[in-house]
Amino acid sequence: MSRNVTILGAGLVGSLLAIILRKKGHEVKLYERRPDMRKANMSAGKSINLAMSARGWKALELAGLKSDMETLAIPMYGRYLHQPDGQTAFQPYSKNNEAIYSVSRGELNRKLMTLAEQSGVTIHFDHKCTGVDVPNNVLTFGTPQGEVTEKADLLFGADGAFSALRNSYTHMDRVNCDHFYLEYGYKELSIPPGPNGEWLLEKNALHIWPRGKYMMIALPNTDGTFTCTMFMPFEGEVAFDKLNTEADVNKLFDEQFADAKPLMPTLMEDFFTNPTSSLITTHISAWRYKDKSALIGDAAHAIVPFYGQGMNAGFEDCTVLSGLIDDYGADWSAILQEYERKRKPNGDAVASLALMNFVEMRDKVADPVFLERKKIEKELGKRYPKEFISVYEMVSFSHIPYNTAIQCTQAQDRLLGQVMSEGNFFENIEQGAFCDRLDNWMSAYHKEVQQLDFDNEAG
Amino acid sequence: MSRNVTILGAGLVGSLLAIILRKKGHEVKLYERRPDMRKANMSAGKSINLAMSARGWKALELAGLKSDMETLAIPMYGRYLHQPDGQTAFQPYSKNNEAIYSVSRGELNRKLMTLAEQSGVTIHFDHKCTGVDVPNNVLTFGTPQGEVTEKADLLFGADGAFSALRNSYTHMDRVNCDHFYLEYGYKELSIPPGPNGEWLLEKNALHIWPRGKYMMIALPNTDGTFTCTMFMPFEGEVAFDKLNTEADVNKLFDEQFADAKPLMPTLMEDFFTNPTSSLITTHISAWRYKDKSALIGDAAHAIVPFYGQGMNAGFEDCTVLSGLIDDYGADWSAILQEYERKRKPNGDAVASLALMNFVEMRDKVADPVFLERKKIEKELGKRYPKEFISVYEMVSFSHIPYNTAIQCTQAQDRLLGQVMSEGNFFENIEQGAFCDRLDNWMSAYHKEVQQLDFDNEAG
Numbered sequence: 070m071s072r073n074v075t076i077l078g079a080g081l082v083g084s085l086l087a088i089i090l091r092k093k094g095h096e097v098k099l100y101e102r103r104p105d106m107r108k109a110n111m112s113a114g115k116s117i118n119l120a121m122s123a124r125g126w127k128a129l130e131l132a133g134l135k136s137d138m139e140t141l142a143i144p145m146y147g148r149y150l151h152q153p154d155g156q157t158a159f160q161p162y163s164k165n166n167e168a169i170y171s172v173s174r175g176e177l178n179r180k181l182m183t184l185a186e187q188s189g190v191t192i193h194f195d196h197k198c199t200g201v202d203v204p205n206n207v208l209t210f211g212t213p214q215g216e217v218t219e220k221a222d223l224l225f226g227a228d229g230a231f232s233a234l235r236n237s238y239t240h241m242d243r244v245n246c247d248h249f250y251l252e253y254g255y256k257e258l259s260i261p262p263g264p265n266g267e268w269l270l271e272k273n274a275l276h277i278w279p280r281g282k283y284m285m286i287a288l289p290n291t292d293g294t295f296t297c298t299m300f301m302p303f304e305g306e307v308a309f310d311k312l313n314t315e316a317d318v319n320k321l322f323d324e325q326f327a328d329a330k331p332l333m334p335t336l337m338e339d340f341f342t343n344p345t346s347s348l349i350t351t352h353i354s355a356w357r358y359k360d361k362s363a364l365i366g367d368a369a370h371a372i373v374p375f376y377g378q379g380m381n382a383g384f385e386d387c388t389v390l391s392g393l394i395d396d397y398g399a400d401w402s403a404i405l406q407e408y409e410r411k412r413k414p415n416g417d418a419v420a421s422l423a424l425m426n427f428v429e430m431r432d433k434v435a436d437p438v439f440l441e442r443k444k445i446e447k448e449l450g451k452r453y454p455k456e457f458i459s460v461y462e463m464v465s466f467s468h469i470p471y472n473t474a475i476q477c478t479q480a481q482d483r484l485l486g487q488v489m490s491e492g493n494f495f496e497n498i499e500q501g502a503f504c505d506r507l508d509n510w511m512s513a514y515h516k517e518v519q520q521l522d523f524d525n526e527a528g
Numbered sequence: 529m530s531r532n533v534t535i536l537g538a539g540l541v542g543s544l545l546a547i548i549l550r551k552k553g554h555e556v557k558l559y560e561r562r563p564d565m566r567k568a569n570m571s572a573g574k575s576i577n578l579a580m581s582a583r584g585w586k587a588l589e590l591a592g593l594k595s596d597m598e599t600l601a602i603p604m605y606g607r608y609l610h611q612p613d614g615q616t617a618f619q620p621y622s623k624n625n626e627a628i629y630s631v632s633r634g635e636l637n638r639k640l641m642t643l644a645e646q647s648g649v650t651i652h653f654d655h656k657c658t659g660v661d662v663p664n665n666v667l668t669f670g671t672p673q674g675e676v677t678e679k680a681d682l683l684f685g686a687d688g689a690f691s692a693l694r695n696s697y698t699h700m701d702r703v704n705c706d707h708f709y710l711e712y713g714y715k716e717l718s719i720p721p722g723p724n725g726e727w728l729l730e731k732n733a734l735h736i737w738p739r740g741k742y743m744m745i746a747l748p749n750t751d752g753t754f755t756c757t758m759f760m761p762f763e764g765e766v767a768f769d770k771l772n773t774e775a776d777v778n779k780l781f782d783e784q785f786a787d788a789k790p791l792m793p794t795l796m797e798d799f800f801t802n803p804t805s806s807l808i809t810t811h812i813s814a815w816r817y818k819d820k821s822a823l824i825g826d827a828a829h830a831i832v833p834f835y836g837q838g839m840n841a842g843f844e845d846c847t848v849l850s851g852l853i854d855d856y857g858a859d860w861s862a863i864l865q866e867y868e869r870k871r872k873p874n875g876d877a878v879a880s881l882a883l884m885n886f887v888e889m890r891d892k893v894a895d896p897v898f899l900e901r902k903k904i905e906k907e908l909g910k911r912y913p914k915e916f917i918s919v920y921e922m923v924s925f926s927h928i929p930y931n932t933a934i935q936c937t938q939a940q941d942r943l944l945g946q947v948m949s950e951g952n953f954f955e956n957i958e959q960g961a962f963c964d965r966l967d968n969w970m971s972a973y974h975k976e977v978q979q980l981d982f983d984n985e986a987g
Contacts (some may be wrong), residue, residue, distance in 0.1 A: 231699075239707075240690075243762075243806050247706030248698075303702075347702050354708075420967075 070399040071095045073222035075208070077198050077234055078102075081174070082366030082383035082421050083227030084181035088132045095223075097190045100210065102197035102228075107179050118288035119177065120145070120275065120377030121170040122465040128384035131391055136185060141176060143289045144168035149274035151436055155328050159274065160440065164447040167466045169275070171288040171378060179190040198233035201226075203241060206327045206361050223401060224362035227383075230349050230371030235364055238355050245354040251373060251427075254303050254345040258285070260332045262293025269332045270295060277434060279327055283307055284431035285326060297333070300431065309345050323453070348373045350420050356409040362399040363408060365390070370416030375427040376464060382419045382471070386412055418471035422464060425478075442485055445494045456515040458486075473521045484514045529858040530554045532681035534667070536657050536693055537561075539599045540633070541825030541842035542686030543640035546649045547591045548850050554682075556649045559669065561656035561687075563801050566638050577747040577755045578636065579604070579836030580629040581924040587843035590850055593643060599633060602748045603627035608733035609893060614787050618733065619899065623906040628734070628836060630747040636818050657692035660685075662700060682860060683821035686842075689808050689830030694823055697814050702805025710832060710886075713768055713804040714759045717744070719791045721973040728791045729754060735787055736893060742766055743890035744785060756792070773978065807832045809879050815868040819860040822867060824849070829875030834886040835923060841878045841930070845871055877930035881923060884937075901944055904953045908970070915974040916943075932980045943973040947982065 071094045076083045087097045119125075129135040146168045146241035147161035162169065187193060194218070196210040206221040226234025230248075239246045263269050268289055270276055276287040276295070283301040290296060302308040312318050315337050322330040330336065351371040357363035366383030390408050397403045420510060433439040446459040458467065460481055463474040487510045488494060497503040530553045535542045536562035546556045568662030578584075580601060588594040606620035607629045621628065655669040655676070665680040685693025689707075698705045722728050727748055728736055735746040735754070742760040749755060761767040774796050781789040789795065793918050811832040816822035849867050856862045891954060892898040904919040917926065919940055922933040946969045947953060956962040 243709045245706075245708040247704075247708075249704040249706075250702045 073400070074225065075219070075221035076225045076227055077226035079182055079192050080227065080229060081178055081181060081380050082387065084178065084185050085128060085132055085384060086225060086227055086387050087185040088181065088188055089387055091185070091188045091190050093394060096101060097141065099185065099190055099192040100196040100198060101192060101194050103194065105194045106175065107182065117170040118327065119174050119380050120288070121172045121284050122377065122381050123467060124381040124385040127468065128388045131388060132184065134180060137180065138177060139171065141291055142170035142172045143291065144170055144273055144277045146273050148434060149276045151276060151278045151328055152435065153325055160434070160443060163462060163466055164450045170463055170487055171290065173290060198228065201234050201237040201359050203237050203362065225511050226362065226364045226368040229271070229367045230351055232368035234362060235353055235368050238353060238364070241355070246352060248349055248351040251348040252302050253300050254309055254347055256299045256340065256345050257343045258297040258299060258333060258339045260287060260295040260297060261334065266293045268293055277430060278329065279431050279435040280325055281432050285329070350424065352417060352420065357405040358406055363405050370420055372420040372423040373427060375430055376423040378423060378464060380421050382413060382416065415471040418475040422471060422475055442489065445485065445488060454512050456511050469523050473523055476521055477518050480514055480517050484510055532861070533684065534559065534678070534680035535684045535686055536691070537687035538641055538651050539686065539688060540637055540640060540839050541846065543637065543644050544587060544688055544843060545684060545686055545824060545846050546590055546644045547640065547647055548846055550644070550647045550649050552853060558644065558649055558651040559655040559657060560651060560653050562653065564653045565634065566641065578633050578839050579747070580631045580942065581836065582926060583840040583844040586927065587847045590847060591643065592744050593639060596639065597631065597636060601629035601631045602750065603629055603732055604734045605732050607893060608730050608735045610735060610737045610787055611894065612784055619893070619902060622921060622925055623909045626868040628924055630749070632749060634791060651965045657687065660693050660696040662696050662817050675856055685823045685827040686823065686825050688826045689810055691823065691827030693821060694812055694827050694941040697812060700814070705811060707808055710807040711761050712759050713762050713806055714757050715799065715804050716802045717756040717758060717792060717798045719754040719756060720793065721744060736889060737788065738894040739784055740891050744788070745966040770806050811876060811879065815872055816864040819864055822864050829879055831879045832886060833887055835878070835882040836940065837878050837882060837923060841875065874930040877934040881930060881934055901948065904944065904947060912970050915970050928982050932982055935980055936977050939973055939976045943969055
């Protein structure tokens with residue numbers, strides 16, 4: 070039995086969800102607060118590039134857009150570290166040469182919108198939802214033509230961290246919620262192509278300049294440019310509030326980003342024109358209201374960008390929802406209830422993983438002990454392919470529930486602590502006695518984690 | 529230099545603040561979303577009685593209302609416990625015969641409104657604030673005559689847990705907030721006077737029927753009635769969702785509240801007419817915006833009622849603000865900044881103390897070990913009046929900052945653990961050797977806590 074579906078937000082998740090629901094035979098209307106980005110020039114100077122990984126690709130495949138996007142995605146096989154003294158190091162993400170993929174958010178969003186329209190979805194632009202009467206599913210929009218109301222049959226809020234539907238949920242009795250900002254902001258900078266259109270840094274890597282309390286990253290684009298993002302405290306010793314003049318910025322880049330600076334001819338313009346944006350994490354206890362509405366993507370779980378999982382997590386929400394529709398048919402009460410039960414723990418987990426990965430990226434990646442650990446993790450994954458997958462690989466290269474990945478973190482810390490407590494691993498591993506102990510540690514680890522739910526995105 | 533002050537909410541805190549600011553020569557307008565409670569009959573069947581203690585009285589004294597209210601307040605010198613088998617016990621609150629005072633919320637609120645008007649404050653009823661443009665201090669109200677806007681000079685949000693000003697703050701960049709509900713609800717019940725207008729339970733006590741996972745309390749009113757409140761999980765084994773028929777309620781009261789039931793002739797009517805209400809705790813990181821606006825009372829820190837400190841904490845906000853105005857004169861930027869710096873840690877602390885006291889009231893008060901501890905605390909307070917004040921006494925009978933009280937909790941748990949680990953205290957205390965050890969424990973405790981801020985409500 071087909072429903073009339075209303076989706077708030079024609080961003081990545083909203084557009085993808087529209088395509089998936091349309092394919093299942095539902096009528097779908099999308100409401101987007103901004104004008105059509107395919108017509109207007111919408112670069113806001115604040116879009117962190119996307120790092121598409123397994124979960125994202127799987128959902129794109131459902132929508133029929135995977136092969137199309139693959140031609141526009143740049144594989145990044147690892148982290149490329151830039152030290153203050155100009156030394157660099159490459160740190161592969163995977164033992165199996167797997168990659169995460171740099172994708173332009175704008176390009177992907179435009180393709181998703183067009184595909185949605187081609188499959189019969191109507192998109193209403195310039196419709197800013199200003200409130201939802203949740204029990205009655207009545208929406209109010211501000212439009213250039215004035216206020217408009219609309220009664221929804223089945224409603225999804227895919228309208229991002231500041232979701233109107235989420236906001237209406239937060240005012241309902243017994244709905245718990247929180248949001249908090251990092252003390253860090255971010256600012257977009259850029260590296261243009263070389264004289265022959267070539268990439269001026271290694272193309273197939275995610276570049277990081279880790280500086281302890283702050284960092285810069287750079288992701289490749291198909292046009293030869295890199296999009297750089299500076300993450301830094303709003304206030305503090307080295308902080309955005311201390312960078313007020315060109316001299317301040319020059320000094321910082323001369324001292325800390327000497328290898329990148331010559332590649333950034335528009336540094337000053339970028340720095341003083343682009344906004345300094347904030348980074349929010351949100352939680353909410355209700356992801357749905359009866360069989361009438363649900364939150365999805367950032368609207369349900371806005372997270373910080375440090376694991377590159379924001380879009381991937383939102384797309385996985387769509388994959389799981391799609392599977393539940395196949396399982397439960399027309400019983401939307403069951404579909405939304407199961408969706409909430411399955412996805413909320415994973416939304417909370419990916420939010421925590423993203424916060425944890427910030428410390429790793431800005432600080433630990435430059436630490437020799439950490440680098441050694443990453444190498445050992447790879448070796449363990451090769452030697453014990455059934456028993457051991459690193460948390461990073463679970464998150465980026467598998468469909469293992471985020472909540473399982475985060476539950477493995479402590480057990481892996483303990484295991485690696487044991488392994489590394491005996492000195493040089495790659496020497497030890499030549500010794501039979503050490504290998505026996507390793508077998509024991511590994512089987513204890515495996516016993517501890519195997520009771521967890523490793524079932525893929527049905528998680 | 530006098531300001532034009534706008535206050536949202538003519539509840540207890542808003543009305544008191546209006547009086548205090550008017551006394552200092554400011555123009556004050558109060559906006560209240562409800563009609564005038566002095567004209568309409570406003571009993572909503574969901575007002576937990578107030579337990580006025582030291583902090584509340586101090587603020588009433590500032591407003592000039594203390595002696596007037598004292599004649600209408602009923603001292604409660606301790607907890608009066610009712611066991612399922614009908615046994616009772618009295619547990620005094622203080623070593624010095626101090627009391628907390630049962631006060632009618634409606635009566636106090638009406639008196640505060642009238643005093644505010646008499647001192648020159650205008651109160652606009654039926655004005656529901658629907659939004660605040662915080663940077664511009666522009667308020668929008670819904671009224672029976674339609675929408676009204678108003679530009680404020682200096683604005684206070686005293687509009688409770690669901691404050692419109694708080695809500696607008698939560699939408700500002702880098703403002704962190706959360707709210708959560710207990711899994712418990714509450715319902716108001718009542719005990720009428722006896723045939724000669726007399727109180728049917730001990731008048732000068734706070735009655736508790738502690739039942740582990742739920743409890744009932746009763747506070748005396750001046751008209752011979754008691755207001756009872758049942759606190760119980762919304763869902764569960766013994767829970768509101770299981771009490772659907774008169775037979776269900778009869779069974780519960782026969783088994784668990786056999787001594788109270790004969791005193792409650794309107795039990796069924798009360799139970800099935802009065803709403804089951806929820807219990808919220810809120811936190812927000814910004815208590816003020818520049819020199820333009822601030823939150824106060826529940827709007828800044830909504831807490832659960834289990835320490836009887838909600839009104840007391842809000843009144844203390846007013847006392848502290850009043851002191852800061854005296855200190856800083858016309859520098860409202862400094863006044864509001866200091867107000868936030870001093871009060872926010874105490875607002876967070878009293879929220880936590882209130883949550884902790886729920887466990888104490890519904891469960892621990894019936895535990896002989898806990899009762900013994902309370903007796904020992906009193907004895908310690910007598911023997912070491914300079915070194916030891918119990919956390920309960922700090923909260924209810926002193927002006928020591930809530931944040932200091934909560935910081936003493938662990939040290940007191942450790943001290944009492946030591947004292948009680950050696951068996952019967954009141955026998956041990958006759959022994960010289962034990963007294964020496966007690967001196968040592970006490971001086972270690974005192975050393976640990978004396979670095980804290982015990983300065984009164986200037987906290």
